[in-house]
Amino acid sequence: MSDLVALLRGAPIFAELDGAVLARLAARCVPRTVGEGFTLFRAGDRCQGTYFVLEGRVRIYRTSPDGREQTLAVQGAGSSVAEMPMFDGGPYPASGVTTAPSRLIYLPRAEFELAFRTDPEVASAVVRALGRRMRHLVQLVETVAFRDVAARLAMLLADYAERLGTPAGDSVALQLERTQDELATEIGTARESVSRAHKQLQAKGLLRERRGTALLLAPVAELREFARGDGR
Amino acid sequence: MSDLVALLRGAPIFAELDGAVLARLAARCVPRTVGEGFTLFRAGDRCQGTYFVLEGRVRIYRTSPDGREQTLAVQGAGSSVAEMPMFDGGPYPASGVTTAPSRLIYLPRAEFELAFRTDPEVASAVVRALGRRMRHLVQLVETVAFRDVAARLAMLLADYAERLGTPAGDSVALQLERTQDELATEIGTARESVSRAHKQLQAKGLLRERRGTALLLAPVAELREFARGDGR
């Protein structure tokens, strides 16, 4: 049980929470270990609770009537998932699925709300998380509405490079464990277009080398500048 | 001064706030009356405070490098605007401009945060508002990513009809005070495309009559079904 408290404390939102409150939460929440490809919730489901990702990866996405998918976010360890709809009682606006074997903590809605109401730290952490997510969505809207595929890909790679890349000379090395298909859903396009965009970025010297999932990229600033200038 | 308290109470977020708290807020906030086309804040600005719309209309939008605009939201009386970025200290992700003569209340960041922290009602109202906004953004992403222009327009009109329309026989009458240009920025397309989409909707019997800004629409359910089925 104190085991669970330690787990909870691992999530940024709960990091500095009072021990007693944490214990109470721990009593109510459910640890889950699931494999890759496990659907946590679907768009339209009534919102029952929130997940915290301790390990693994969760992809949040929308599906179109004809089966295409648009990824809205990919959350890794330390993030909460689906905390939003708890507060207006509505259904989930998107679906969530693990894209890697994952350890999660499930916190039922009532408990989360209680924590939110009683602890201002929790409340403000939640709002900060929502803010970040919102910012990301606004970015995504702009990207999908304005930029061509090459620019969107450059921006996506820049984001990854910033989070996961390591400098290598005047380039950035990135171990990107994504298929072109996955990248395609993240930028709202088709797999083939990602392939073509790859070629474009290589021609511009922004993508310098590819060997399997290992990429050698131009500095993040260059990628972003290209993305801002919208293709060309 | 008690005048201002009454104004604040007019905003849903503050409706059921304790009188004393409200008075304290009122002492710190600034009523503003501005004309049409007044820019309240720009994307990238440091976030200073939040606005409440008492009267008029505020459009939230992003601008692309080549000048195109994508409207993210249009807020009318009773809504708050720009409450989001207050909480993670970052810059505004979008710009805000009045699209009608408006009466606003400006609440500096510090005051708002205090109210958020001391009053759980405020906190939960803020989170509900963020949730709604988030939901709307997710919807917008899907729409821009998946649907063609006709479907997007149908969805937009359905939204307006739901909020502002009045039944008229087996149709819905809607007084829509928007130019095609404005509609175009709301669904992320060009004015000409809106004109063509109008014609498509008329051909399908979804848009039954247009006289100036007065529209006669098919029932909302039909519009939504068309939009869901993605054009055609």
Place this chain on the structure above:
DNA sequence: CTCACCATGAGACATCCGTCACAGCGCCAA
């Protein structure tokens, strides 16, 4: 080894839609 499977690259093609150009119309002021 070989076959099946999957990720990727590439070409052909149709379609959507952004852009440019221009015409018609209503409205308002001079």
Place this chain on the structure above:
DNA sequence: TTGGCGCTGTGACGGATGTCTCATGGTGAG
């Protein structure tokens, strides 16, 4: 009345991109 201006409708055109199809290459199981 006339001219200007803003909003709308329409046609032409080209570029971006989704889809279909197939080839290539790597990997793992039998």
